[in-house]
Amino acid sequence: MPLRSVRTRIAPSPTGEDIHIGTLQTALINMAVARKNKGKFIIRIEDTDRVRLVEGAEKKYLQTLKSYNITHDEGPDIGGKYGLYRQSERLELYKKHALELIKKRVAYYCFCSMERLVELREKQIKEKMHTRYDKHCLLHVKDVEERINRNESYVIRLNVVPDKKIVFDDLIRGQITIASNEIDDQVLLKSDGFPTYHLAVVVDDHYMEITHIIRGEEWISSTPKHILLYEAFGWDLPLFAHTPLLRNPDKSKLSKRKNPVWASWYIKEGFLPEVMLNFLALLGWSHPEEKEIFPLDEFIDLFKLEEIKPVGPIFDLVKLKWMNQQYIQNKSDEDLKKLIIDFSPDAKNIPDQTLSKLMPLLKSRMETLVDFAKLTGIFFDKFGEQSFNQEEKDIASSLVNDLSKIKDWKNDTIFNIIKASMVLNKLKMPVFYKIFTGETRGLPLPETLEILGQEKSIKRLKEVLGK
């Protein structure tokens, strides 16, 4: 392999709502390989399936990737030296190469109708044969030129030579051998003039000088087709690495029916982007010192593609939550405050100083950013349970009395009064939580009341009396 500067890429197909969490992991790995080797990381949009194309998907994908801090060096939005980064804009190039393959007799025209193909497939299934194109047009059609001139609809197919073994090295799995007999005469150019993935990916990866093709394991069985194309064109082969697929808890391929799979969902749920990256890094790879928590730069520095395990891990939220909590806990008060304000703009409705004072209380109690709103209801006049029994009202009443007398509104003076009431009435803390917040658990009460202020605390108690 000649010395070339490393270039990696992800090539999402804009056919979904958003970037799939598995694609995000692949993106992370691709970016890491590029950065590690001081190379370039490219995003290319593979929008050749006009039927499944989703309006606005490309824009959404790019946004989501950005929100996770996955940054690319070339792409449809920022351009680059390697031409256009959207396949729909490169149709001429694919056509030209398809014709070159025809000339080299590596590919051929096919005029078969969908009906014939379906019929053929059904027959093969019935006879328990491999479902495969029968090379009918290669063997029997002689008037190709005429039919094209007559504007007949056609596709271009790869002419796979039987009885060959195609061997390639996968950086993660080692040597993989697949017999050419297993490969269909794949369509390369569709009748609508668009290439299929197989042609487009090879042409683009070549012209964009991609050195490492790092993609999901669902592509393993397609790789021989691509190798055949590289060979036909006389191009150098890139390196291949097929990453394991993320799984549902039942071990099936991660799917939206069983798990949230859209990357932006996790941000919406209050997970920190860097946490997701850290978590994804650990799915299939482990830190040499068995560290669980480490920043992106450290991952880029230590990570080796060859160390990825070929086993598909289950994508389990439980550890992700723990990790998110750890990251939140380790934030400075200022940073956490910024995160919270960005996440829930409502936070700006309480004075900045108040917000700052809340940070230390919040830190160890927030699993996700969503928890901010759950823990600070009292500051927004939002309460849980709103009905109170006589005993609770009596306590509230005596608290109004005692708390009003406090001259020095501090958590320890507040606590003394609560404690006195606890002892006197033989009660535990949760009762007092309920009175103030409507919840039975939450931030430390005296501290919270100190921050809330004497006036507001008492006002709240009076509201309880009126319930």
Next chain:
RNA sequence: GCCGCGUUCGUCUAGUGGCCUAGGACACUUGGUUUUCAUCCAAGGAAUCAGGGGUUCGACUCCCCUACGCGGUACCA
């Protein structure tokens, strides 16, 4: 069906022939700290390394078979 890729505690994993009577993390249980809830600390249970054959003085580690899981088998990517 056929082809390919996998298989270590519930989950993520360490392990590249002797350090493994298998280590760590999450989760779980118990105890400590404590003003609820968390945090933090400590302890504990949890894998006959999918099963069976080899190779070897010795196998979680190498080879073969079986089982199971996943992926592919499109004018989808």
